[in-house]
Amino acid sequence: MTVPIQCRPDEVFVLNLGPQHPATHGVLRVKLTMDGEYIVKAEPVLGYIHRMHEKMAEAGSFAQFMPNTARMDYLHALAYNHGYVLAVERAAGIEVPERAEYIRVITVELNRLSSHLLWWAAFLLDLGGFTPLLYAFDDRERILDLLERITGSRLTYCYFRFGGVYNDIDDEFIAGTRDFIKRLRSRLPRMYHDLVTHNIILIKRLKDIGFITPEQCRKYGATGPVARGSGINYDVRKNEPYSVYPEFDFDVPVYTECDSMARYMVRMDEIEQSLRIIEQALDKLPDGPVKAKKVPKILKPAAGDYYAAVEAARGAFGCRLVCDGGKSAYRLKLRSPTFSNLSLFGEVAEGMLLADALAFMGSLDLVIPEIDR
Amino acid sequence: MDTSIWRPIIYLVCFMAFAGLNAAYLGWCERKGAGRIQRRTGPMEVGFHGLLQPLADGLKLMTKQLLVPEGVDQILFRIAPILAMIPALTSMVVIPFSDNIQGRAVELSVLMLFALASIGMIAILIGGWASANKYAVISAARAVSQNLAYEIPMLLTVITIVMITGSMNLQDIAMDQQGGFWHWNIFRFDKSIFMPVSFLIFFICSVAETNRAPFDMAEAESELIAGFMTEYGSMGFGLFMMGEYLNIVVGACLTTILFLGGWSCPFGLFPGVWWFLIKIYILIFTFIWVRWTYPRTQVYKLLNLSWKILIPFSMVNLLVTAAFIKVF
Amino acid sequence: MSIVEETRKALLQLFPEQAAAEAEAEAAADAEAAAGAEADTDATAEDTASTEEAGEAAGGEETAAEPAAPAKEEEPAEEGPRENGVLVTDHAARGTHLDVLCDPEQVVEAAGIMDEAGFFLEAITGVDWIKEDRMEVIYDYNQTGPDPCRVVVRTFIPRANPEIPTISEIHPGANWHERETHDFFGIKFQGHPYLEPLLLPEDADFHPLLKDFTP
Numbered sequence: 070m071t072v073p074i075q076c077r078p079d080e081v082f083v084l085n086l087g088p089q090h091p092a093t094h095g096v097l098r099v100k101l102t103m104d105g106e107y108i109v110k111a112e113p114v115l116g117y118i119h120r121m122h123e124k125m126a127e128a129g130s131f132a133q134f135m136p137n138t139a140r141m142d143y144l145h146a147l148a149y150n151h152g153y154v155l156a157v158e159r160a161a162g163i164e165v166p167e168r169a170e171y172i173r174v175i176t177v178e179l180n181r182l183s184s185h186l187l188w189w190a191a192f193l194l195d196l197g198g199f200t201p202l203l204y205a206f207d208d209r210e211r212i213l214d215l216l217e218r219i220t221g222s223r224l225t226y227c228y229f230r231f232g233g234v235y236n237d238i239d240d241e242f243i244a245g246t247r248d249f250i251k252r253l254r255s256r257l258p259r260m261y262h263d264l265v266t267h268n269i270i271l272i273k274r275l276k277d278i279g280f281i282t283p284e285q286c287r288k289y290g291a292t293g294p295v296a297r298g299s300g301i302n303y304d305v306r307k308n309e310p311y312s313v314y315p316e317f318d319f320d321v322p323v324y325t326e327c328d329s330m331a332r333y334m335v336r337m338d339e340i341e342q343s344l345r346i347i348e349q350a351l352d353k354l355p356d357g358p359v360k361a362k363k364v365p366k367i368l369k370p371a372a373g374d375y376y377a378a379v380e381a382a383r384g385a386f387g388c389r390l391v392c393d394g395g396k397s398a399y400r401l402k403l404r405s406p407t408f409s410n411l412s413l414f415g416e417v418a419e420g421m422l423l424a425d426a427l428a429f430m431g432s433l434d435l436v437i438p439e440i441d442r
Numbered sequence: 443m444d445t446s447i448w449r450p451i452i453y454l455v456c457f458m459a460f461a462g463l464n465a466a467y468l469g470w471c472e473r474k475g476a477g478r479i480q481r482r483t484g485p486m487e488v489g490f491h492g493l494l495q496p497l498a499d500g501l502k503l504m505t506k507q508l509l510v511p512e513g514v515d516q517i518l519f520r521i522a523p524i525l526a527m528i529p530a531l532t533s534m535v536v537i538p539f540s541d542n543i544q545g546r547a548v549e550l551s552v553l554m555l556f557a558l559a560s561i562g563m564i565a566i567l568i569g570g571w572a573s574a575n576k577y578a579v580i581s582a583a584r585a586v587s588q589n590l591a592y593e594i595p596m597l598l599t600v601i602t603i604v605m606i607t608g609s610m611n612l613q614d615i616a617m618d619q620q621g622g623f624w625h626w627n628i629f630r631f632d633k634s635i636f637m638p639v640s641f642l643i644f645f646i647c648s649v650a651e652t653n654r655a656p657f658d659m660a661e662a663e664s665e666l667i668a669g670f671m672t673e674y675g676s677m678g679f680g681l682f683m684m685g686e687y688l689n690i691v692v693g694a695c696l697t698t699i700l701f702l703g704g705w706s707c708p709f710g711l712f713p714g715v716w717w718f719l720i721k722i723y724i725l726i727f728t729f730i731w732v733r734w735t736y737p738r739t740q741v742y743k744l745l746n747l748s749w750k751i752l753i754p755f756s757m758v759n760l761l762v763t764a765a766f767i768k769v770f
Numbered sequence: 771m772s773i774v775e776e777t778r779k780a781l782l783q784l785f786p787e788q789a790a791a792e793a794e795a796e797a798a799a800d801a802e803a804a805a806g807a808e809a810d811t812d813a814t815a816e817d818t819a820s821t822e823e824a825g826e827a828a829g830g831e832e833t834a835a836e837p838a839a840p841a842k843e844e845e846p847a848e849e850g851p852r853e854n855g856v857l858v859t860d861h862a863a864r865g866t867h868l869d870v871l872c873d874p875e876q877v878v879e880a881a882g883i884m885d886e887a888g889f890f891l892e893a894i895t896g897v898d899w900i901k902e903d904r905m906e907v908i909y910d911y912n913q914t915g916p917d918p919c920r921v922v923v924r925t926f927i928p929r930a931n932p933e934i935p936t937i938s939e940i941h942p943g944a945n946w947h948e949r950e951t952h953d954f955f956g957i958k959f960q961g962h963p964y965l966e967p968l969l970l971p972e973d974a975d976f977h978p979l980l981k982d983f984t985p
Binding site for chain 1: 862863864865866888890891892893895897898908910912914915916917918920922941942943945946947954967968969970971978979
């Protein structure tokens with residue numbers, strides 16, 4: 070007879086969380102050294118879905134890399150479109166017509182909503198609440214329908230072009246978006262907050278769990294809702310405005326509790342702020358072309374390096390583009406927010422219970438393809 | 443002579459059918475209920491409104507290969523699912539569905555039910571340990587500590603009922619509550635002012651004892667994949683599932699008999715087995731309702747709830763009941 | 771004083787020569803300002819403009835005659851190799867505010883200065899300049915204050931022997947970034963606690979982002 074686990078009572082054991090595990094949302098593996106149910110050491114092991122996007126950028130032309138950007142963070146693909154497009158436009162000196170900028174903002178924010186809704190659903194699933202998943206997907210489905218009409222795809226968008234967007238939006242899209250805003254606004258307080266946010270079990274599981282100090286955030290370079298849940302008021306849209314974001318009146322939700330609940334609340338408030346941005350953008354939407362004229366088919370930006378950052382749903386996404394005057398990028402570095410956000414997991418998860426660590430991991434909102442790139 | 447032979451056989455067949463039907467169709471009910479709560483339809487394809495779904499599921503599970511992974515304890519691994527199912531089935535024997543429908547009138551039927559319920563926990567322990575899987579072992583350890591913690595307040599509340607009735611026979615306990623709903627133990631304020639609370643404690647404990655969400659620590663799928671069932675497939679998994687549903691039925695029956703007057707009608711009309719069935723299915727629906735509404739608790743908070751709140755309170759309840767009985 | 775200016779001053783610690791040259795230029799500008807015009811409201815504006823020009827001049831550019839507004843910044847490489855120093859870059863054109871070129875040994879010191887100034891590390895990356903037979907290592911810093919200030923610290927190392935000291939003790943977040951850069955370029959970060967492949971398989975002995983890499 071074989072003995073399943075050979076260890077003395079005072080010994081620790083290694084638990085492999087993943088690469089296939091319901092709570093890791095993809096192929097993340099965490100090597101946990103456990104003492105009973107307590108974590109002694111946590112070491113994320115990455116690379117299971119590594120595809121070397123950065124090398125692909127060096128192989129093709131600038132336009133050919135566009136579809137790749139959507140395949141990193143597949144939940145907030147348009148923000149990655151946006152980051153890449155901004156970097157290339159900056160390098161090539163392309164001006165974008167105003168209407169296109171507005172459409173970019175509207176679609177990016179709609180996509181951010183769908184990303185946050187999916188995070189909410191998956192997070193609740195991590196905590197063992199099954200029903201919120203379907204409520205969130207009900208709303209998310211409507212966003213996907215709206216975006217599908219305009220962009221042609223539902224998940225991995227390739228909608229932005231250098232100097233504008235692929236396709237103009239029409240009245241049906243505008244009316245549908247307005248309807249959706251009204252609908253989500255009416256559902257948020259009751260279905261999202263009354264049923265879930267104020268649930269005593271949820272609060273007990275998230276309050277004071279997964280404490281990340283602002284200093285830790287800085288040391289590890291955490292951005293996005295993770296940093297904002299630790300009291301750091303940083304949002305690329307406000308701090309380093311790009312596109313037409315300065316035109317809109319919106320708040321950056323910041324919570325100083327530093328725990329999982331704070332990160333949860335930041336994302337829930339961001340849903341409301343995104344709704345506000347979309348509404349204002351629809352009101353102010355100017356007429357005009359949606360694509361810049363005379364954008365050459367083959368771009369040859371001047372040599373040098375260029376940086377562009379956008380606020381994706383998970384934090385600051387940065388593109389560092391190094392050009393040598395050729396028709397493809399000499400080097401494209403993609404700075405993904407979750408890569409940095411996850412790097413602090415090991416330090417914070419030490420000494421946590423397994424269940425709490427998984428709740429904490431959910432509150433980081435991981436998208437693995439974006440970490441591995 | 444004839445009747446003495448046929449009676450046990452008829453009961454056996456009927457109870458097996460009842461148990462089997464429940465084990466199969468509660469799965470369907472659960473999926474339909476979940477669908478309703480989640481604003482979707484649930485199973486619709488197999489048969490009218492998916493009524494044949496349990497049959498299809500059973501067929502699928504039975505045709506699957508019974509995989510026994512390498513390195514597991516061969517004997518215990520096979521025993522565990524059977525052990526999960528048998529006590530739940532056996533419990534059916536002593537449950538009185540009405541004043542004349544009972545498999546066997548055992549004098550200490552309350553005691554027997556709890557003894558059998560504890561075996562279910564051992565099945566989880568064996569299944570988890572024999573699987574040679576770290577997640578399963580963690581799950582088994584959780585299940586044991588959880589069941590231990592929740593059996594104590596459960597038994598303490600049952601003792602108050604036994605004190606009130608003066609009997610450990612379920613039949614007697616149910617008979618004691620005949621008449622309108624004001625006779626039910628849950629509303630008998632003359633015996634103890636805390637009766638509704640002890641009903642709540644008992645209900646919470648039975649949710650925890652049956653390892654149902656929000657207390658499903660043992661199979662917390664986002665933490666432990668499927669806990670003790672991780673390595674099980676085919677009908678081994680099916681037996682665990684059926685055992686779980688049967689435990690829910692037993693839990694609901696016990697709650698009905700102990701607190702909700704068994705087969706008595708709330709208004710004193712037409713007492714009979716139908717009232718019993720209505721009550722247990724309302725309770726079972728509550729089980730399903732709770733599961734699809736709340737997120738899961740965390741294991742230490744769950745234990746704290748028992749040791750720090752439920753056990754002290756049920757002890758106070760016991761003393762208050764004793765005092766009431768002494769005074770009035 | 772704006773955050774960009776403050777950070778620039780702090781980073782000048784790395785380059786005593788540039789700092790000295792700048793102090794000289796500033797003194798000259800001050801003297802000029804004092805002599806030329808009476809203390810007027812324009813004086814401050816002119817002052818900042820002149821420091822900017824001084825900074826650019828020290829960075830190896832001859833654009834002192836340009837108008838005060840930060841004009842389209844030229845590529846330093848065009849006018850011969852760029853000297854070590856701090857360069858103020860136009861954010862609208864480049865996406866960064868400060869561009870630092872330093873020796874490989876100085877990156878740790880630079881990281882220390884950035885850490886003290888409250889910056890966080892956004893990313894580390896390499897660029898393989900195969901024609902020049904050298905590799906560039908780029909550190910992106912950012913801060914979370916209300917005004918944007920992005921700093922890029924870059925350094926060149928020989929391609930044959932790519933080694934650079936680690937900064938993971940100052941910025942723990944650098945740990946993974948350095949591992950990733952090691953994966954892709956084979957750059958060895960001396961003193962790194964655990965320089966194992968992060969994104970590549972654990973037995974990978976290739977470095978895909980090298981320009982001479984063939985799969």
